[in-house]
Amino acid sequence: MHDVARLAGVSIATVSSVINEKSGVSPKRTASVKDAMSKLDYHPDLVARSLKLGHTKVIGMIVPDVTNQYYPEVMRGVEDEARVHGYQLMLCNSNENPDQEQHLLSMLFSQRVDGVLLASSDSTAVYDRQIRRRFPIVFIDRLPPGCMERAVITNNVQAAYDATRHLISLGHKRIAIIAGNILLSTGSDRVAGYRQAMQEAHLPIREEYFRHGDFTLESGIQCGLELMNLKNPPTAIFSCNNKMTLGLMRSLTELNIACPKKVSVVSFDDFEWAANFTPQLTTVSQQTYQIGKCAMQMLLRIINSEKNRTYQDEAVLMLPAKLLVRDSTTRAK
């Protein structure tokens, strides 16, 4: 910057003015400064600017597993919205590990990011003022216990209800569920929707049809095997996320059980490949891109309101999911 100023024959303050497009610099000088900048291949140091300005124009995003299709899709929405407003993204992986999540959180704070988007894997952490004071947080996908605001999630209860209703309307009575980690809202809410639909239809929820997975492929295989090896196996299964569904389908292949002939399957989470399975999977499709976009918008509103001290609270935004009926579900015999 110093060099640019010297080459253009002005002070560094003038260079700064040109960079930030402030008024009060004559066209002639503006031109010569710009000239000098490109001659020297000068790029402003955002580190220094951040230090001075007190904000970084970077927002952090913590997800439990980048490898799960779901999160990159959310990330697209976040990124597109962020770019429009000149923000950069710092993506971190918590590996479903609460300790690492806390560590990342404090690391992001040290990096002085302007805000954080968090899909928390910590079912015990209380994100109270302590953390809040550090920076604005918007929760995505998963709602931490007790959290009543600043979150963008899918209406999991409704979505699970719809999925289960679909099975019931096809005449199924023996409907099993492969639940995810019920310490997470995505785990418990989907179970709640299932329960609601079953009770409404006066169907019993048999203990043996209620399987606890943990959102991983392996647990899907395990639960699938257990369910189909019962003396009286279910005629339909509701699997609570994409990875477990994958495991479930593998177990069906292994046991040589035809789907949907012998058992109908409806899965949470749609993904590119779902329509390519044989059979094509009936899924609950979340608005992933939209979740990311809305979350980023909410975060931006919070950041700006803190800047202007016009604190307005942001409720939990619940986006509906859509049931995509394909070939893995069919009428009960």
Place this chain on the structure above:
Amino acid sequence: MHDVARLAGVSIATVSSVINEKSGVSPKRTASVKDAMSKLDYHPDLVARSLKLGHTKVIGMIVPDVTNQYYPEVMRGVEDEARVHGYQLMLCNSNENPDQEQHLLSMLFSQRVDGVLLASSDSTAVYDRQIRRRFPIVFIDRLPPGCMERAVITNNVQAAYDATRHLISLGHKRIAIIAGNILLSTGSDRVAGYRQAMQEAHLPIREEYFRHGDFTLESGIQCGLELMNLKNPPTAIFSCNNKMTLGLMRSLTELNIACPKKVSVVSFDDFEWAANFTPQLTTVSQQTYQIGKCAMQMLLRIINSEKNRTYQDEAVLMLPAKLLVRDSTTRAK
């Protein structure tokens, strides 16, 4: 920091020494400083530190599409290696857009990242000294034209050769290829491997069996339809990436053509779902995690060698891929 120093009754320099675990601070003071730090919930400002130190301990990573399974897998390797050495990751999406890629590159420079991992979508850009001077770059996945060093990629020629050989060894003669963007090394190298295997087996490469896709699902569908609607359709198809394969399989479903009965399919890129398709897909599996890990290690070596001025050059590291034979390929009749 000021507050911490005051509370502990020392100077800020002493606080700094404690933070950086420098010798020359008495145990008593060390304790009281640490005490004060936790009392005030103090987290050092990495922005200020970066400004002073001239490095950020952040490395940038630019990928064409986070939504492609491949890149998150690479990212895992990068992240694990980065974490060990105290580096953070800034992930960016170029959307296969060269302009955006250039823009991100200059943005990352302004952020003063210590290095960059780049899967370039720019087939024309020359990454010469101009760019190099800004920061160390290691290329991943795709080798830009003319680049002979500082890259970690899969041995695409060999892998494509193996895949094609596999089809040939099954007795296929009419072997089609759905190529990707041949302006990218991943596109052209895979074609080269295919060519080599075909020529070696004295099989003609028919123009009509050579289809140009662009690595997208849509192009896969398109090429699949075109190929199977020929008067004399191929008995085997080599598809050059995961998304195009997905498209290809959709087109087969649409045309009601059985795989592998009517046509064998081998695909580049393995992914979690590949083993769940019906039929289970024969794929070329890249060492994604390892690519990320090795690339990060190489970048670290470059960064450190620049620091010590012990410039040593890094060649192109080529990792082998593995052919996973499953059910989508079978003997030609």
Place this chain on the structure above:
DNA sequence: TTTGTTTGGTTTAACGGTTAAGTTGAGAGG
């Protein structure tokens, strides 16, 4: 002519750390 205002710039003090150089005090050696 004097005064006020506007325009187009410069100077300088932060921002929050790190570190080289300087200071202090205590113990050892002469």
Place this chain on the structure above:
DNA sequence: CCTCTCAACTTAACCGTTAAACCAAACAAA
């Protein structure tokens, strides 16, 4: 008792920006 050494700590300069305060010249109004 004086000097020397060394450990322990402080002072102050610096990193690259921005912005408030300041300044000079030009011009308009009284």
